[in-house]
Amino acid sequence: MQFSKEFLTELCDNDEYVHTEPAGDSRWLEYTRAIFRHNGSLYQTTFARGKTEMQECRPYEYDPDLIECDEVQLVTEVVEVTRYRKVSDV
Secondary structure, eight states: OEEEHHHHHHHHHTTOOSEEEEEEEOSSEEEEEEEEEETTEEEEEEEEEESSTTSOOOTTTTSOSEEEOEEEOOOOOOOOOOOOOOGGGO
16 A cells, blocks of 8 residues: 655654564664554555764655555464573573
8 A cells, every 4th residue: 555755754753653673774774664553454664764963864755755555464473492501590
């Protein structure tokens, strides 16, 4: 579904996301994956911010007027983790 740049910028400015997580970075920018609710459905978007005040890149600043966002759903997964511990700690 497509959303206007203004709508997504307002969500970001007001921090109205259900969830955010890092989505990578480059030398000057950090990328964030954000989940938001619209009309009862969840959607995801990715935006960039400058890492310092010298990289003045606001979220969605260089994106087109309409931005495609994928619909997502919450999925709970069980993940097995293998760790090594000292024998004295077990």
